[in-house]
Amino acid sequence: MMEKGRTHIVGAGLAGLSAALTSVEGGRAVTLYEGAQHAGGRCRSYFDSRLGCTIDNGNHLVLSGNRSVARYLKRAGAEDALEKAPEARFPFYDVESGERWEVVMNDGPVPTWIFDRNKRPKGVSLAEMLRAGRLLLAGDRHTVAELCGEEGLATERFLEPMAVAVVNLPPRLASAKLLRATALEAWRDGRLARPMFAPQGLGAALIEPALAALKEKGGDIQYGRLLSRLEQEDGRVTALHFVRGDAIKVGREDRVVLALPPHRLADILPDAQAPSESASILNAHFRLADPSALAGKPKLLGLTRSLTQWIFLKGDIVSLTVSAAEYIEGSTEKEKALLTRLWRESVAALGLPENTSYEAARLVREKRATFLQTPDNAARRPSQRTKLSNLFLAGDFVDTGLPATIEGAVRSGERAAQLAA
Ligand SMILES: Cc1cc2nc3c(=O)[nH]c(=O)nc-3n(C[C@H](O)[C@H](O)[C@H](O)COP(=O)(O)OP(=O)(O)OC[C@H]3O[C@@H](n4cnc5c(N)ncnc54)[C@H](O)[C@@H]3O)c2cc1C
Incomplete structure (x- = not known):
């Protein structure tokens, strides 16, 4: 393989792993530096001694329409690592009344399911569902509740569960634009809205195959490498300094991708305006x-x-x-x-x-x-390019247009690698 220069990637969460896999695919040499002793960041599995088994740090919902995740798994040689549910069927239970129902989205681009009272949330009228559909009109300043209503069964039984799952905020605070981005990519067709499960956990499905593929393709992965500072000259990064271990010189043909969580990026690159909440x-x-x-x-x-x-x-x-x-x-x-x-x-x-x-x-x-994915913060996400010509940003908070999710993190990594190439 002809050496085109090295891409130095800092942070081995999904964004960093995705950047690394995309870079090696493009023929670049890669070094991935991770501050912790393990990869995965906010999406990881570990052995819990109290439970006596391996658990995920948190449950993660991935949908079949997450196309960057699909590309990531292909690059990692792990296309079958996630198990797809046979249908876009979401069972629900109301704790106060004991009622049960299922939301069943049909395949194909016309959402006929909303016209069928047995497929939309129980007790929600067609008019209320159409009102919830105002989400498609989302502008920069709208919360989900401002557009679609704070009260009512459609909010309680459809928008609220989706807003907390996708945007990690209740409808009165959640950016409508970010919820719409996921709706357009996944819910517009039941084939794209099937839940994907990781039967052996997130580590086995998303992290371990990526690390194995990277190693196989010559990627260098270094743990315990906590970035402390960037050295800059003439508008480019010239060296990476770590809390422990030698500094790394960044050559003329080299590129740097920072795939850090926002609070860490703020310490290293205050100009980047990473969201603080x-x-x-x-x-x-x-x-x-x-x-x-x-x-x-x-x-x-x-x-x-x-x-x-x-x-x-x-x-x-x-x-x-x-x-x-x-x-x-x-x-x-x-x-x-x-x-x-x-x-x-x-x-x-x-x-x-x-x-x-x-x-x-x-x-x-x-x-x-x-x-905090409010309209204000969503409008202020940093771009993936920086003032430094060889430095690019990745991470679920950068401006991909998607909410801070696995899909958003993975896409940001793909894009950062492409920009760097
Ligand atoms: C409990 C929980 C539930 C979630 N549920 C869902 C869900 O259902 N669906 C969904 O799509 N998303 C979900 N998410 C969000 C998803 O996990 C994140 O969006 C995604 O993992 C972020 O990846 P990232 O690579 O951008 O950041 P991170 O995972 O934070 O990765 C950053 C990496 O950088 C490393 N690092 C930090 N500082 C330094 C430094 N100075 N030097 C070197 N390395 C450093 C960190 O150790 C970390 O490994 C959930 C998150 C949590 C926590």
Whole structure:
């Protein structure tokens, strides 16, 4: 392979891994520097000693229309790592009334499902669904609630579960434009809105295959390399300095991609105007004493009028997600009270006998799960080019037009690599 120059990528989350895979595909030599001792960043698996098994730091919903994720998996040689649900079918349970329903999106570009009362959220009229469709008119300054209404069943049973899952904020705060971006890429056709599951966890599906593919293609991966500063001269980066280990000289033909979370980028490159506010996500993982109780239950279940928003089933683990946790009443309770409440909601939602118990539980709070995706912050996302000619930015917060998601992070990495090439 002819050496075209090296791409130095800092941060081995999905954005950095995606940049690295795209760069080696384009024939460039790559070094990936990661501050921690492992890759994956905010999307990782690890062994939890209390639960006695490997869990994901948080449940992640990926949809079949996430085309950058599909390209990423192809580059990693892991096209089959995610399992696609046979239909775009989303079961729901309302904790207060005990009602159940399913949202079933049809295949093809015309969303006929909204005309069928058995396929749209229970009790939501066609007129209310059409009002929710005003999301398509989203401008820069709109929140989801401003456009589509803060009250009403369509908001409670459709927009709210989607806004917290996609934009990590409730409709009154969430940028309508960012929710629309996902709607246009995925929900416009049921074939693109099928949920994708990682049966062996996020690490096995998204991180390990990428690392293996990179190594196989000659990529150099260095852990424990925490970037502390960039050296600059004549409008370009000339060296990378790390907290530990030697500085790295950046040659004339070399490029640098920073794929850091926004608060870290702000320390290294204050000019970049990385968003400073963030929103958290809370996940509770319960390991069941008797997993046979979960047989035949849906792998993904949405909840309304509850603290829990989504339940994911993985083997003998019941995992619950509370997105935008600081905006959800009750989520700041102490661990024991919170676990009791979340477990009670799961038992009811999954239709388990009331005395069903769990063997072990773990609560994980990711304080900076995503940047705060309000219209203001969404309008101020940094571009992927910088003032320095050989420096490019990647990460879920840069201006891809997509929300801060796996798809957004992966796409930002692809683009940064393409710009750098
Ligand atoms: C609990 C939770 C649930 C989520 N749910 C979903 C979901 O359902 N669907 C979805 O699509 N998305 C979801 N997300 C968002 C998704 O995980 C992120 O958008 C994505 O992982 C961000 O990737 P990234 O590469 O941009 O950043 P990061 O993953 O943060 O990667 C940045 C990397 O840089 C490293 N680093 C930091 N500082 C330095 C430094 N100075 N030097 C070297 N390395 C450094 C970090 O260690 C890290 O590995 C969720 C996130 C969380 C936390």
